[in-house]
Amino acid sequence: xxxxxxxxxxxxxxxxxxxxxxxxxxxxxxxxxxxxxxxxxxxxxxxxxxxxxxxxxxxxxxxxxxxxxxxxxxxxxxxxxxxxxxxxxxxxxxxxxxxxxxxxxxxxxxxxxxxxxxxxxxxxxxxxxxxxxxxxxxxxxxxxxxxxxxxxxxxxxxxxxxxxxxxxxxxxxxxxxxxxxxxxxxxxxxxxxxxxxxxxxxxxxxxxxxxxxxxxxxxxxxxxxxxxxxxxxxxxxxxxxxxxxxxxxxxxxxxxxxxxxxxxxxxxxxxxxxxxxxxxxxxxxxxxxxxxxxxxxxxxxxxxxxxxxxxxxxxxxxxxxxxxxxxxxxxxxxxxxxxxxxxxxxxxxxxxxxxxxxxxxxxxxxxxxxxxxxxxxxxxxxxxxxxxxxxxxxxxxxxxxxxxxxxxxxxxxxxxxxxx
Numbered sequence: 001x002x003x004x005x006x007x008x009x010x011x012x013x014x015x016x017x018x019x020x021x022x023x024x025x026x027x028x029x030x031x032x033x034x035x036x037x038x039x040x041x042x043x044x045x046x047x048x049x050x051x052x053x054x055x056x057x058x059x060x061x062x063x064x065x066x067x068x069x070x071x072x073x074x075x076x077x078x079x080x081x082x083x084x085x086x087x088x089x090x091x092x093x094x095x096x097x098x099x100x101x102x103x104x105x106x107x108x109x110x111x112x113x114x115x116x117x118x119x120x121x122x123x124x125x126x127x128x129x130x131x132x133x134x135x136x137x138x139x140x141x142x143x144x145x146x147x148x149x150x151x152x153x154x155x156x157x158x159x160x161x162x163x164x165x166x167x168x169x170x171x172x173x174x175x176x177x178x179x180x181x182x183x184x185x186x187x188x189x190x191x192x193x194x195x196x197x198x199x200x201x202x203x204x205x206x207x208x209x210x211x212x213x214x215x216x217x218x219x220x221x222x223x224x225x226x227x228x229x230x231x232x233x234x235x236x237x238x239x240x241x242x243x244x245x246x247x248x249x250x251x252x253x254x255x256x257x258x259x260x261x262x263x264x265x266x267x268x269x270x271x272x273x274x275x276x277x278x279x280x281x282x283x284x285x286x287x288x289x290x291x292x293x294x295x296x297x298x299x300x301x302x303x304x305x306x307x308x309x310x311x312x313x314x315x316x317x318x319x320x321x322x323x324x325x326x327x328x329x330x331x332x333x334x335x336x337x338x339x340x341x342x343x344x345x346x347x348x349x350x351x352x353x354x355x356x357x358x359x360x361x362x363x364x365x366x367x368x369x370x371x372x373x374x375x376x377x378x379x380x381x382x383x384x385x386x387x388x389x390x391x392x393x394x395x396x397x398x399x400x401x402x403x404x405x406x407x408x409x410x411x412x413x414x415x416x417x418x419x420x
Contacts (some may be wrong), residue, residue: 169372
């Protein structure tokens with residue numbers, strides 16, 4: 001099935017390039033009859049593979065415009081993955097979900113049954129609500145992983161939109177997440193959340209891998225053991241990072257639900273491209289290698305996505321401040337613009353001190369406040385409320401980065417060459 005889906009997707013890509021097609025409807029109009037004579041499969045296989053082909057080409061064209069892909073080398077679908085349209089009473093597709101098995105339509109009158117491994121966690125978290133009609137099943141994805149198949153079954157739930165009492169600007173940083181809650185009739189309230197453990201985990205894992213590589217790169221070399229240990233430490237770092245992000249996003253969601261406010265984030269798309277900008281450095285050069293490594297390992301998007309889907313379950317929508325150069329409606333200067341007088345002043349480290357009005361605060365609090373205010377003035381179309389200007393000076397000292405050491409006994413020792 002995976003080979004047939006990949007072949008059908010590559011055929012659709014070739015037809016799109018040949019006829020200049022960008023939509024699945026146009027692809028169906030020009031190539032369905034030829035596809036039907038070439039592939040002995042159900043018609044909805046063409047619909048699913050055509051959707052994957054058009055989306056792949058859309059991403060490829062975008063990368064070509066950005067200079068990240070070669071326009072003379074069109075994409076080839078080689079992934080061992082297939083997406084199956086839902087098949088139920090309301091719609092006709094390829095895949096029908098039955099709780100503990102999947103029924104896949106191959107062709108007219110022929111079906112393939114795929115049993116699923118269902119645990120108590122799946123039964124309690126997903127299948128119980130699905131049987132009661134509280135959730136519905138979306139598009140199923142099948143992926144080959146080594147000698148087994150992984151099945152991704154998304155469940156959808158209809159959530160009622162909750163009434164709002166205000167907005168919350170969220171400034172995501174490497175070591176902290178700062179929330180600024182704005183409600184009518186109340187002054188701004190700041191809630192900092194410490195996530196410095198993320199940077200500590202990355203720093204410790206980096207030192208461990210560096211120490212391990214120095215030991216394993218000596219003569220005689222041990223490539224198998226090196227790859228195995230590298231995969232182990234990368235997996236450990238990923239799991240600890242995901243756990244910290246889950247706990248932080250869960251706490252943020254609880255605060256937003258209790259306060260009945262919607263979150264507003266900065267659109268940090270392509271922020272890593274700015275690390276090569278010469279204006280970021282004092283000597284006119286790009287950032288140092290250690291700073292570029294830190295920014296590349298910064299999981300800001302994963303945190304924003306976690307907060308977005310968790311707040312959506314409670315009936316609140318997540319908004320993003322557009323990534324533009326406008327200092328009044330965009331993300332530029334959110335941490336360097338005074339919230340009281342509007343003067344643009346570059347802060348010194350974590351402390352923001354306005355030379356005009358004397359306002360002092362942590363620059364991350366200033367950033368979260370400006371994020372909420374700029375989104376409010378742009379989308380609501382009203383001026384900033386007078387009570388939101390009543391902010392008390394809060395001078396805070398800069399937090400020093402946490403430096404962790406590495407315990408040598410945790411790094412596996414070399415084994416003898418005869419044991420490989």
